[in-house]
Every structure is written in C-alpha cells, then in structure tokens.
Amino acid sequence: MSRWIYFILAILVGAVGGLLYGWVxxxxxxxxTTPDTLRIDYKSDYVLMTAEAFSVDKDIGLAVSRLTWLExxxxxxxxxxxxxxxxxxxxxxxxxxxxxxxxDVLEAISPVGQxxxx
Numbered sequence: 365m366s367r368w369i370y371f372i373l374a375i376l377v378g379a380v381g382g383l384l385y386g387w388v389x390x391x392x393x394x395x396x397t398t399p400d401t402l403r404i405d406y407k408s409d410y411v412l413m414t415a416e417a418f419s420v421d422k423d424i425g426l427a428v429s430r431l432t433w434l435e436x437x438x439x440x441x442x443x444x445x446x447x448x449x450x451x452x453x454x455x456x457x458x459x460x461x462x463x464x465x466x467x468d469v470l471e472a473i474s475p476v477g478q479x480x481x482x
Contacts, residue, residue, distance in 0.1 A: 399433060399434050399435070400434070400435045400436065402434075404445070404446075404449050405449070405453070407434060407435070407442070407445075407446060407449075408445075408446040408449045408450055408453075408455075410430075410434055411431065411434070411442060411443055411446035411463060411466075412446070412450070412455070412459055412462065412463060414427050414430045414431060414466065415427075415443075415462040415463045415465070415466040416462055417430075418465075418466050418469075419462055419465065419466075424469055424470075424473065427439075427466060427469075427470075428470070431443065438474075439470055440467060440470040440471060440474055443463060443466055443467045443470060444467060446463055447460060447463045447464060447467060450463060
C-alpha cells in the first residue's frame with residue numbers, strides 16, 4: 365500500500381513542479397507576434413475561412429481587409445499560395461474551389477500587371 369502512496373505523491377509533486385516552472389519560473393513570452401509568422405498550413409486555413417465567408421456575404425472589401433491583415437503583400441498572392449498548398453495537401457475539391465473563386469474575383473479587381481501568374 366505504501367508503494368501506491370509514494371507513486372501518487374511523486375506524480376503530484378511532478379505535476380505541481382511542472383506547473384510552477386511553466387507558469388512562474390519560465391513562462392512563455394509572446395512578444396510582437398504577428399499573423400505573418402503563422403505556418404503556411406494555418407495561413408491556408410485562414411484563406412479558406414475568408415473564402416467561405418466571401419462566398420456567403422460577397423463583400424470583397426472585407427475579404428481583402430482580412431487577407432491584408434494576414435500578410436502585407438498582395439491578397440491575390442496570398443490566396444494563390446494557399447491554393448497551391450491546399451492542392452499539395454489534399455484539401456477537398458470544394459475547399460479549393462472556394463479559394464479559386466475568391467482568387468478569380470481578386471484577379472478581376474487587381475490593377476493591370478498584378479493579375480498575371482508568376
């Protein structure tokens with residue numbers, strides 16, 4: 365019976381020690397973190413969510429604003445990069461189609477010279 369008591373006590377001491385270290389001694393500090401530091405998979409998911417919202421509300425200004433918040437470069441470039449990633453990672457055809465429709469609208473409103481693929 366005393367083995368179980370020592371085992372449970374060791375687990376509790378380890379958990380309390382780990383929490384104390386993680387929360388008090390060396391907590392994580394996020395300093396000046398911006399959305400452009402996200403990995404490409406998270407950026408692609410954000411572009412997909414923006415495309416889904418655009419398919420419902422048809423507000424291109426809001427979609428551009430959301431995409432500009434994600435990265436400071438041209439929104440069309442961000443969407444194209446997300447589409448390429450989505451195709452490589454096996455996103456569903458419906459999801460890729462949503463992103464492509466957003467890209468088509470962005471391409472249509474882009475200034476001359478910005479709409480051509482690299």
